[in-house]
């Protein structure tokens with residue numbers, strides 16, 4: 145009887161272990177696959193030419209494979225989305241955590257959840273139909289599909305993660321800290337910004353990093369609003385991101401061609417970026433638990 | 435004797451349940467007033483009414499008057515932040531901010547507009563000395579306050595309250611989470627502080643009330659049953675319920 149029970153226990157442990165290993169296996173498989181398929185093109189093109197080449201002309205008679213414009217565009221686009229999205233998201237979180245009446249809070253939180261659930265193709269579609277023409281008209285430029293449009297879309301897309309993660313961090317701040325501050329004669333708003341926010345800072349930092357991760361990995365929505373030309377990034381210029389560079393040429397690049405191999409190399413670069421961001425995120429999450 | 439605070443017909447409701455019933459009390463200046471009574475009788479509620487910390491709780495309704503230096507604190511033109519600066523509070527559980535010892539003390543003065551570094555240094559030292567903890571922390575002012583022991587944290591909280599130069603200090607069971615040695619340090623400190631401040635302290639420890647307080651108020655189920663000189667009250671309580679409580683028959 146006892147033996148059978150132990151056997152059952154062990155079997156169940158084994159099953160859980162295998163299920164866990166499936167995830168690890170996927171990550172390993174993807175990593176290995178990306179490294180193997182990403183290295184050859186980098187070798188052929190030369191790592192400096194590849195990373196810092198300023199021209200991408202994969203279908204030209206004399207093709208050039210410089211992804212510096214994509215790297216910069218991804219960095220600028222993400223940074224722009226963070227600069228625009230973090231203050232809005234952060235302030236919303238402070239409002240929800242500390243100020244909003246319960247009813248208002250429920251409504252806004254529901255809206256935020258909904259925003260998180262909207263598929264990125266819908267963001268792209270709305271951006272294409274509303275934002276792009278809007279930018280064209282407001283700034284008097286020939287085409288509104290630009291880095292600016294992508295930044296705005298990304299900023300909106302990262303709002304839910306920033307709001308939710310900062311909100312959780314702010315709500316976890318012990319009420320006693322705030323009471324102590326109020327009892328010293330600080331106003332509620334002073335209390336939020338000088339006590340609650342500093343006490344939640346690692347959680348808020350994690351929210352920002354999560355936003356960065358989300359923005360840098362997004363492809364579909366920005367492909368639809370950024371114009372997708374491989375230019376060096378400028379605010380009103382049509383641009384291409386690391387993600388969209390892969391997505392836009394993959395379908396027609398010939399198998400085995402250097403072009404296709406270079407697309408895998410771009411994916412590898414993107415992957416490394418995201419690994420880096422995850423490492424930073426983990427650091428903050430660990431820090432906030434202490 | 436001067437009266438710093440005069441409470442008249444104070445009633446307080448949490449939603450529909452009444453937690454304070456028609457409280458009348460006068461607090462003597464530069465003395466220690468102890469609030470005793472079984473748990474749930476309204477001591478903390480009463481204490482928090484005195485610096486309007488109850489304002490922050492949803493559904494609280496208050497009637498009656500609390501006059502602090504001849505001004506009803508519930509009047510519309512009272513600046514509640516200024517009121518809370520004058521009437522400091524020390525909580526049951528030590529609650530230093532997750533900041534350095536220095537920043538904890540400097541928090542209040544900074545809030546009230548003091549930026550000058552030398553002046554802040556001065557206030558920090560003075561407040562920590564005032565709370566009898568300077569010698570223990572003077573070499574680690576930049577270290578986190580959360581690294582102190584519970585008793586040290588509580589004295590730090592007292593120092594933090596002193597840093598804004600209050601007039602009255604409210605203490606809600608400040609020693610209930612502390613060991614006996616820290617407790618006696620805080621009691622000594624309270625007796626010293628009463629030379630400069632008016633202290634109102636909630637305690638469920640009757641020996642503590644006897645040891646340190648000048649006057650004692652006994653609460654029961656939201657009523658103030660008896661109030662007067664501590665010695666007299668513990669020797670010869672007027673009310674049967676007070677007698678039952680201080681002789682340990684209930685609570």
Ligand SMILES: Nc1ncnc2c1ncn2[C@@H]1O[C@H](COP(=O)(O)OP(=O)(O)O)[C@@H](O)[C@H]1O
Nearest residue numbers: 448453471472473474475476477478479480491
């Ligand atoms: N925030 C609150 N909301 C509703 N009821 C409360 C609240 N705080 C205290 N009470 C109630 O008021 C009564 C007095 O509580 P309290 O003042 O904390 O008592 P004491 O400090 O004497 O133990 C208790 O019955 C308690 O349940």
Ligand SMILES: [Mg+2]
Nearest residue numbers: 477478479606
């Ligand atoms: Mg209490």
